[in-house]
Amino acid sequence: MRFLRTERTDSVQTIWLDNPPYNFLTEEVMGELLELLHTLDADPGVRAVVLTSAVEGVFVSHYSVAEILAGVQAAPITLGPRTASAALLASKIADRVPGGAAGLAQAGAGGVANLRRYHEVCAVMRGSSTVFIAALNGRALGGGCELALACDIRLMADGPFEIGQPEILVGIIPGGGGTQMLTRVVGAARALELCLEGAPITPREALDIGLVHRLVEPADLLDEARTTAARLAKRSPTAVAGIKHAVYEGGSTSLEKGLRIEQTQFLTAASTPSAKHAMATYLADIEETIAKGGDISEFVAAKLPDWIAGTKVEFTE
Numbered sequence: 001m002r003f004l005r006t007e008r009t010d011s012v013q014t015i016w017l018d019n020p021p022y023n024f025l026t027e028e029v030m031g032e033l034l035e036l037l038h039t040l041d042a043d044p045g046v047r048a049v050v051l052t053s054a055v056e057g058v059f060v061s062h063y064s065v066a067e068i069l070a071g072v073q074a075a076p077i078t079l080g081p082r083t084a085s086a087a088l089l090a091s092k093i094a095d096r097v098p099g100g101a102a103g104l105a106q107a108g109a110g111g112v113a114n115l116r117r118y119h120e121v122c123a124v125m126r127g128s129s130t131v132f133i134a135a136l137n138g139r140a141l142g143g144g145c146e147l148a149l150a151c152d153i154r155l156m157a158d159g160p161f162e163i164g165q166p167e168i169l170v171g172i173i174p175g176g177g178g179t180q181m182l183t184r185v186v187g188a189a190r191a192l193e194l195c196l197e198g199a200p201i202t203p204r205e206a207l208d209i210g211l212v213h214r215l216v217e218p219a220d221l222l223d224e225a226r227t228t229a230a231r232l233a234k235r236s237p238t239a240v241a242g243i244k245h246a247v248y249e250g251g252s253t254s255l256e257k258g259l260r261i262e263q264t265q266f267l268t269a270a271s272t273p274s275a276k277h278a279m280a281t282y283l284a285d286i287e288e289t290i291a292k293g294g295d296i297s298e299f300v301a302a303k304l305p306d307w308i309a310g311t312k313v314e315f316t317e
Helices: 027-041 065-073 081-095 100-106 110-127 143-149 178-186 188-197 203-208 218-232 237-248 255-270 273-291 296-302 304-309
Strands: 004-009 012-017 048-053 057-060 131-136 138-141 153-157 214-216
Touching: 004 027, 012 027, 012 218, 027 110, 048 057, 048 218, 057 143, 065 110, 110 143, 110 237, 131 143, 131 218, 138 143, 143 178, 153 203, 153 218, 178 188, 203 214, 214 218, 237 255, 237 273, 255 273, 273 296, 296 304
Parallel strands: 012 048, 048 131, 057 138, 131 153, 153 214
Antiparallel strands: 004 012
């Protein structure tokens, strides 16, 4: 791979984006990433992925503006909402026809395919039973912020870095899911402000509004991300997939439908042999604590940390 570096440690895969000096996302970068993600998704041995950058001080500057401009300049007409929707549909159909994608590119619609590829990358990450952790070691703007939003957990280096959605400054809008994921993560009011202003915010501000989960000293970021990944890799993949599906899919629909999704995923996870064994072990732990004269508070203090660390039972499904 030309733009990605990888390393596997037990069930944790680390991916470094490596397109110096600015780590722009491009058609080739996203193509490599999508191919790798499909491979990892088919490997049950990979339970967690850390996504970071090989470029010091930069996670992703943004998607290549040169590629976006080339894609829209090649378009023969200005697209309204209806024609844009038709172009997306044509791109999907072209995927099923031999040579269709190449034909669309020659017709000036290659940018549509690139947009769809970006969304496919994010969809694979959100739909996977693997936990994705973004280790933001620097600037994360535009497509970089959106790629981070496609991860389940976001850790960011505490320093003079920027994160945000500046697309409006050049007359466009976030195209990689920024408007939708930001709304779900930080709320409509904050999402509107970030997207309309276009001004980046600091890591500390990102933490304050919930855009990132934790700030870490730059030198400790990768270790912290890998430690988190190793811990979450011990969770049941069925339960991980169920939680992600309930949050990402259920959270974007009505409460009634969301609760139905949650109930379905609960029953699916609870019926696995690993979950049955874990629940029985958990009850035995509590009974042992009570038999020794303790109570639930003592169990929480003495034994719950092992459950959190994932060392009490092994989940195989």
